[in-house]
Amino acid sequence: MESSASLLQRQKQSLVLTPQMMESIRLLQLAHPELHQFVEQEIEKNPFLERASNRAPKDIPSISAGNPRIGPTTGGISDRASQWKSIRGKNNVQPGGNHAFEDTWTSIETLHDHVARQIALSAFAPLERRIAGELAGHLEDTGYLPVNLSELARSLNVREAVVERVLGTLQQFDPPGIFARTLSECLEIQLRQLDRFDPAMAALVANLEAVARRDFQTLKRHCGVDEDDLLDMLHEIRALDPKPGNRFQSGGPESIIPDVLVQPSPGGGWQIELNPDTLPRLLMNQNYFAQVSRLSAQNSKDQSFLNECLQNANWLIRSLDQRAKTILKVAAEIIRQQDAFFEHGVAHLRPLNLRTVADAINVHQSTVSRVTSNKYMLTPRGVFELKYFFTVAIGSSEGGEAYSAEAVRHQIKAMVAVELPDEVLSDDDIATRLKETGIDIARRTVAKYREALNIPSSARRRREKRVRLRCQSSPGGGGDESGS
Known part of the structure; x- marks a missing residue:
């Protein structure tokens, strides 16, 4: 069979994304801190972009989602913002205060500040104080010290015994249990400070794996005690703090700022609006463009640069506006689909997938996926990530409407x-x-x-409940068990 060459003409359709289209898609997925950082970079590069000092209420996208109707909103954003302040104030702000929730954390001392203050008040020699500062620098937020003392001693050019002596002093600091290198050592430090580290308790701390398994027979054999004494010892262990550093804030709180605000509408349904604090407010300075264009009219290279900056400014403002509207449309459809959740709680959460929302608002499924990534919604029931409302379906045994997996998990927990x-x-x-x-x-x-x-297995839950019941019924057993 002979082979021959031939020319064929074919027509093919394909989607070609321009750099600006790709950038617009990326903007959808950015969380608001990343978005604000991107906008700041654009403002530095583009002389025609500037931040708007104020924004009129009509510029903040907002809609009302009822059942089944969606219509335009009425009223200014300032009124709704004050309503939200009152709602959040009831739940998050200390009584008698009118400050934001985040402000309540400003005076909280961090673990490292607390330790540094105790080191400053301790009678360390200069070399010991230097070692103490080095050990404190390696301290984790949980209170543990993940450091090899031999390597640290070599790096400081001191004897390991000196480092161990300083560490022994640091382990007496508050809160009890800090500067431990293992969980066993953390519990031992706390028990020693309570004068409860006897041989039986030492054997119990040395067999924490058996404690986790609730292997009472092994524990009784190692500790040399009967069941009643063992239950009392377990009760004491449970009252200890396995992560003593967690009671301190490790710097500023990582608060979640919601992108969408939802509250009941006076006329029924739900009022939905974008959080103005998460929306970059940009303006394009047309007057400055006109002035600069006149000055550089004779220079084609400068004029080309100015036109490019003008196009980029227009594109960014349009893209941000489109991003805001898309987020609002997705949030409104989520609320329409999950109205029973907002009315009655998590037990009424319905199965929902990305395609259902995408088809309802006439966008691509990938757009909904990008919009719901790292975006949060503040509702009367709390703050939820938008992806929270998308759950798989669990079939109905009676052939009726399917159940949401999240609602089923809620029932199991209950x-x-x-x-x-x-x-x-x-x-x-x-x-x-x-x-x-x-x-x-x-x-x-x-x-x-x-x-x-x-949730542990049924066998382990049974053992834990019996231990808890035994501790509560014993004299003085009604104390705090928060350490469990």
Whole structure:
């Protein structure tokens, strides 16, 4: 068979993304801190962009989502903002204060500040103070010290025994348990300060894996005590703090600033608006462009640069406006789909996927995915990431409407919360009870959801509840168990 060359003409359609289109897509996915950083960089590069000092209420995208109607909003943003301040003030601000939630953290001392103050007040020699400062520099926010003393001693050109002596002093600092290198050492430090580190307790601390397994037989054998004494010892261990540094703030709080604000509308439904604090406010200075253009009219290179800056400024303002409107449309559709959640709570969360929202607002599924990434919604029920409202469906045993996986997890958590020590539910029991309510779910799915919720197995829960009941019924057993 002979081969021959030929020319063929074909027509092919393809989507070609320009750099500006790709940048617009990227803007959708940016969280507001990244977006503000990007905008600041653009302002530095573009002489025609400037920040707007104020923004009129009509410039902040806002809509009302009712059931089933969506219409334009009425009223100014300042009124709604004051309503939000009153709502958030009830939940987050200390009584009698009119300051923002974040302001309550400004005077809190960090762990490293607390330790530095104690080092300054301690009677260290100059060399010991230097070693103490070096050890404090390696201290984790949890209070642990992940450092090799031999290597540190070599780097400081001192004997390891000197470093160990300084560390022993630091381990007496407040809060009890800091500067420990392991969990066992952390618990030992606290028990020694309570004068409770006897041989039996030392054996218990040395077998924390058996404590985690609730292997009472092994623990009784190692500690040389009976069951009653062992339960008392476990109660003491539970009252200790495994991460003593966590009671301190490690610098400024990482607060979440919501992108979307949702509140009940006076006429029914929900009032939805974008948080003005997360929206970059840009203006294009046309007058400055006109002045500079006249001065550089004779220079084609300068004029080309100015035209490019003008186009980029126009593009950025349009892209930011389109981004805001898209976020608002996605949020409104989420609220329309999940109206039962906002009315009645997480048990009424419905199954929802990206395609459903994308089809409803006539955008691509990937657009919805980008919009819901790292975006948060402030609602009367709390702050939720937009992706929270997208959950898989669990079938109905009665052939009715499917259930949301998040709602099912909520029901599992609620069942476990009300268990009695003698009536702990196995995964099979939970699956059976869920089926009685119309949720068709397998035992292995219950186990998967239970593990995702960090709920122990039924056997371990039974042991823990019995230990807790025994500690509560013993003299002085009604104390604080927050350490568990």
